[in-house]
Amino acid sequence: MAATATGDLVARARAGDKRSLARLVSVVENDDPGAAEILRTLYADTGRAQVVGVTGPPGGGKSTLVNNLAGAYRERSSRVAVVAVDPSSPFSGGAILGDRIRMRERFLDEGIFIRSMASRGHAGGLARATARVVNVLNALGTDVVLVETVGVGQEEVDVIGVADTVCLVTVPGLGDDIQAIKAGILEIADVLVVNKADRPGADETVRDLAQMLSLAKDHPWKPPIIRTSARSGEGTRELVDAIEKHRAWSAGSGEQVRRRRAAARVEVEGLLREALLRELAGRVGESRLAAAVARVAERSLDPYAAVEELLRG
Amino acid sequence: MAATATGDLVARARAGDKRSLARLVSVVENDDPGAAEILRTLYADTGRAQVVGVTGPPGGGKSTLVNNLAGAYRERSSRVAVVAVDPSSPFSGGAILGDRIRMRERFLDEGIFIRSMASRGHAGGLARATARVVNVLNALGTDVVLVETVGVGQEEVDVIGVADTVCLVTVPGLGDDIQAIKAGILEIADVLVVNKADRPGADETVRDLAQMLSLAKDHPWKPPIIRTSARSGEGTRELVDAIEKHRAWSAGSGEQVRRRRAAARVEVEGLLREALLRELAGRVGESRLAAAVARVAERSLDPYAAVEELLRG
Numbered sequence: 001m002a003a004t005a006t007g008d009l010v011a012r013a014r015a016g017d018k019r020s021l022a023r024l025v026s027v028v029e030n031d032d033p034g035a036a037e038i039l040r041t042l043y044a045d046t047g048r049a050q051v052v053g054v055t056g057p058p059g060g061g062k063s064t065l066v067n068n069l070a071g072a073y074r075e076r077s078s079r080v081a082v083v084a085v086d087p088s089s090p091f092s093g094g095a096i097l098g099d100r101i102r103m104r105e106r107f108l109d110e111g112i113f114i115r116s117m118a119s120r121g122h123a124g125g126l127a128r129a130t131a132r133v134v135n136v137l138n139a140l141g142t143d144v145v146l147v148e149t150v151g152v153g154q155e156e157v158d159v160i161g162v163a164d165t166v167c168l169v170t171v172p173g174l175g176d177d178i179q180a181i182k183a184g185i186l187e188i189a190d191v192l193v194v195n196k197a198d199r200p201g202a203d204e205t206v207r208d209l210a211q212m213l214s215l216a217k218d219h220p221w222k223p224p225i226i227r228t229s230a231r232s233g234e235g236t237r238e239l240v241d242a243i244e245k246h247r248a249w250s251a252g253s254g255e256q257v258r259r260r261r262a263a264a265r266v267e268v269e270g271l272l273r274e275a276l277l278r279e280l281a282g283r284v285g286e287s288r289l290a291a292a293v294a295r296v297a298e299r300s301l302d303p304y305a306a307v308e309e310l311l312r313g
Numbered sequence: 314m315a316a317t318a319t320g321d322l323v324a325r326a327r328a329g330d331k332r333s334l335a336r337l338v339s340v341v342e343n344d345d346p347g348a349a350e351i352l353r354t355l356y357a358d359t360g361r362a363q364v365v366g367v368t369g370p371p372g373g374g375k376s377t378l379v380n381n382l383a384g385a386y387r388e389r390s391s392r393v394a395v396v397a398v399d400p401s402s403p404f405s406g407g408a409i410l411g412d413r414i415r416m417r418e419r420f421l422d423e424g425i426f427i428r429s430m431a432s433r434g435h436a437g438g439l440a441r442a443t444a445r446v447v448n449v450l451n452a453l454g455t456d457v458v459l460v461e462t463v464g465v466g467q468e469e470v471d472v473i474g475v476a477d478t479v480c481l482v483t484v485p486g487l488g489d490d491i492q493a494i495k496a497g498i499l500e501i502a503d504v505l506v507v508n509k510a511d512r513p514g515a516d517e518t519v520r521d522l523a524q525m526l527s528l529a530k531d532h533p534w535k536p537p538i539i540r541t542s543a544r545s546g547e548g549t550r551e552l553v554d555a556i557e558k559h560r561a562w563s564a565g566s567g568e569q570v571r572r573r574r575a576a577a578r579v580e581v582e583g584l585l586r587e588a589l590l591r592e593l594a595g596r597v598g599e600s601r602l603a604a605a606v607a608r609v610a611e612r613s614l615d616p617y618a619a620v621e622e623l624l625r626g
Contacts (some may be wrong), residue, residue, distance in 0.1 A: 036617050039615065039616075039617065040615045040617050040618070043612060043615035043616070044612050044613075044615070045612075046612060047611075047612050057370075057371050057372070058370050058371065059370075059372065257610070260610045261606060261607060261610040263610070264606045264607075264609035264610035264616070265602075265606045267609065267616045268602070268605060268606055268609055268616050268619050268620060268623075269602075271616055271617065271619075271620040272593060272597070272620050272623065272624070273586075273590065273593075275620055275624060276589045276590070276592070276593055277586065277589070279589070280585060280586075280589055284585070289578075289581070289582075292581060293574060293577045293578045293581055294574060294577075296577040296580065296581055297570070297573045297574040297576070297577035299356060299357050299358075299359060299360050300357075302352065302353045302356035302357070303352075303356070303577070303580045303581050303584055304349050304352065304353050304584065305353070306581050306584075307581060307584040307585050307588055310581075310585065311585070311588060
């Protein structure tokens with residue numbers, strides 16, 4: 001992308017043009033040519049938006065909840081963005097479903113920007129692609145960015161690392177796997193949400209969570225437990241209040257600075273790694289690599305010996 | 314770990330001593346000193362075991378199903394191993410629950426080896442740690458290795474890349490997120506399992522899957538759909554038959570070679586990357602990195618400029 005074209009798009013996106021914003025977001029999401037230039041130009045203006053992460057196991061109604069949150073934030077902010085990291089995409093290479101349909105109403109609102117991200121094929125990984133997208137939204141006048149992801153694996157935990165406040169969404173009665181996931185929530189959740197709180201077992205889930213919290217070591221921030229019913233919209237107001245409380249605490253206590261520094265480290269280390277991999281490609285070469293891989297696959301060479309050979313040559 | 318100690322452990326593990334095997338597996342899982350030596354020693358003996366992956370969204374009863382599969386394979390094989398990648402662990406840094414309790418019965422069987430792996434803190438990532446563990450089990454006389462993971466993110470898809478046959482487990486009625494996950498299954502699943510098939514909605518789920526399969530392009534292997542009820546054990550026999558059919562097809566069609574080559578590439582590229590990162594650490598140094606990160610976090614330097622500065626110095 002030529003420098004003047006970028007400048008035009010940035011000016012138009014700043015003025016609120018969603019199509020220009022969408023184009024810039026796509027360029028940085030895919031790390032297309034021009035992405036580094038866009039990010040370098042905008043970087044000084046980042047760090048202003050409030051970034052709220054919403055994570056949790058599949059089937060928890062996160063999309064509907066995020067839809068409600070987007071509506072609630074829109075009442076008090078002029079520009080809200082939703083970045084939905086789609087769990088389907090590791091398999092298909094593309095965001096498939098849902099958000100566009102479910103959020104149709106929000107789509108018609110010029111003040112809400114929605115992006116579904118696939119979780120495969122991002123230069124430097126999903127977490128870094130998310131960070132690039134959030135930075136662009138952030139620099140171009142978005143007040144609140146909601147990042148939705150499925151909180152199961154390490155990669156999803158890394159994605160949510162861009163957020164100032166992390167909401168973990170659980171639902172009553174999802175079985176053992178979910179229990180296991182919950183057991184570790186204290187390390188990443190700032191606000192706990194029990195969605196589908198009208199279902200049987202909700203009281204029990206809230207009680208379980210409260211008990212886990214009570215067992216935790218003294219943390220300076222004690223995550224509140226909010227009951228919601230995303231379908232009816234109940235609890236949305238309380239959830240926004242809890243997020244705002246955490247935001248105020250985080251800004252006052254130095255937690256926000258600490259998190260942003262951690263996010264910056266991920267970004268810088270990632271770029272360093274990419275620079276080195278480019279060096280590597282030049283040094284080793286695909287044909288030598290393919291030949292070594294074939295020998296490793298048939299067990300005539302071990303992988304450690306292969307690497308020694310490749311780096312020696 | 315001293316070379317003689319390693320040699321002793323290897324000899325004892327080969328003879329069937331589970332404690333020695335457990336020790337070796339821990340060393341390679343954590344990439345402790347001696348790990349590379351163990352893997353280099355054993356590498357030529359790998360590639361013999363049958364590696365079966367079981368993946369799918371949380372709440373699908375995968376652990377119980379794997380427990381049943383372990384029992385069924387144990388009837389025909391002298392040594393079976395289960396490697397369970399625990400979804401809880403990205404948060405907690407340690408495998409927490411479940412397997413040890415759920416699989417108590419299997420634990421008492423000298424022919425079954427069980428390892429729960431946390432999904433955080435593995436050198437080179439979870440997929441590579443899993444590959445190292447599978448390689449050690451493989452080389453030391455295990456006939457069948459069952460790898461269980463939660464199939465949601467890219468990392469979990471990478472983990473399952475070690476398997477010769479991948480079973481994708483779904484259950485009736487898990488909602489939209491699950492639908493989205495299913496939409497891409499054709500790309501990684503060799504056998505489709507509808508577990509909890511006694512639940513309402515099972516016929517519908519089977520029908521949906523069959524329809525998705527019928528829409529797929531001509532694939533040389535058409536994944537069968539197997540109904541199971543992990544709790545009662547129903548369908549386990551049919552599932553084993555389906556896995557065996559895939560195995561025979563894969564060995565005959567060249568698919569197995571293709572997959573093992575892909576896995577070898579991941580391994581070699583990962584080791585190359587690690588070698589380069591060691592170079593990097595020496596070249597940049599932690600104090601310079603921390604200083605640059607702090608400036609990036611406060612937006613007085615952009616990450617691209619930081620990397621240029623760090624690599625120049």
